[in-house]
Amino acid sequence: DEAAYLRQLALEKFKPSIFSGIFSSGGSGAPKWLNSLIEDADGRSLIYDLSFRHQNCLLLTFAVQKILMQPGRDEEVASQGVDLSSYFGVFHRILMVRLRAIASTNDTERLKELSRLIQHGAFSNVTGYLHVRQVLTQLEAVSQPWSCRFKRLREDLEMASKDGIACKMSRFFSPPDDASFAASTLIADILATASGGHVAPSSDVIKLYRQYKSRGSGCIPSVKLLHHPMMVKVLL
Incomplete structure (x- = not known):
């Protein structure tokens, strides 16, 4: 018409x-x-x-x-x-509305849609990701029946990262002397290379192997950093 x-x-x-x-x-x-x-x-x-x-x-x-x-x-x-990342007040208000909905709904499809919307906002830029990740980390630490939902959402957010942003930003959630701090940076570089369709440098993979192999018990980086689907393909 x-x-x-x-x-x-x-x-x-x-x-x-x-x-x-x-x-x-x-x-x-x-x-x-x-x-x-x-x-x-x-x-x-x-x-x-x-x-x-x-x-x-x-x-x-x-x-x-x-x-x-x-x-x-x-x-x-x-x-x-x-993209609401430039309107932080609005971005935060909408995030809170969606998180409250996640805590209260039992509709599986609604939960999937809310998760998708939150991921979309989180990956708009680094600031958006850091804010969403920090809020989810705080919510999953609260002793409430719905806390496990936010833990799952945070894990899904990390897995959905296609260019290593989750690993790169994880340093902000680890102590500087934590073994995962250095590994997260290296893994982020590997994922960024792989997401561009290139083969990750063997030197980076060897460095990563040494970080997990050479440290004493209790001092190795978190294995969760290796759970990203793209990282699994790189290591295989």
Whole structure:
């Protein structure tokens, strides 16, 4: 229909460069038609799609911020795949809503969907991952019936990392003198190489082997660091 055609036309023809100077000194400011888009459900959907395609566009960032100022829009924005890591307050609020839902629901499919959404937010950038990981670590330490769910979620988050970010960031959750501290950095480098389709350097694999082999009992790195599916393939 006509609306769908206009939407597709906007997606194809939109050029962020046209709006690059609208908020600078002497700029025209936000266009008047932006408010109309924000008030309309289809208009907001178009803004979300454009934001996903043009993540550095100042106008679209401004539009998303205006949408987030409207009560009840947090979850709508998050559900559209918009990167909320730049809006930390919103990112945290939505994370808390989803974690409360995980603690209270018994619907298996709902739990899977919530886990997927949390992982999506966590892997938006390093800051998002660290925050989600820290919150999950604290929740799983609480003596409550639902604590095991957050432990599983944290483990799933680590396994879902495709470029070694989980191993690289694990150093922030280990004492500097812990054996896992050095191993996590090495494993992260190996996973980063493997995720790019390259063969991990044999020298790194040998170094890793020595870290697990040469240390005395009780001083070896955590074996959990080796549980990543991609790491298993590398070692095999």
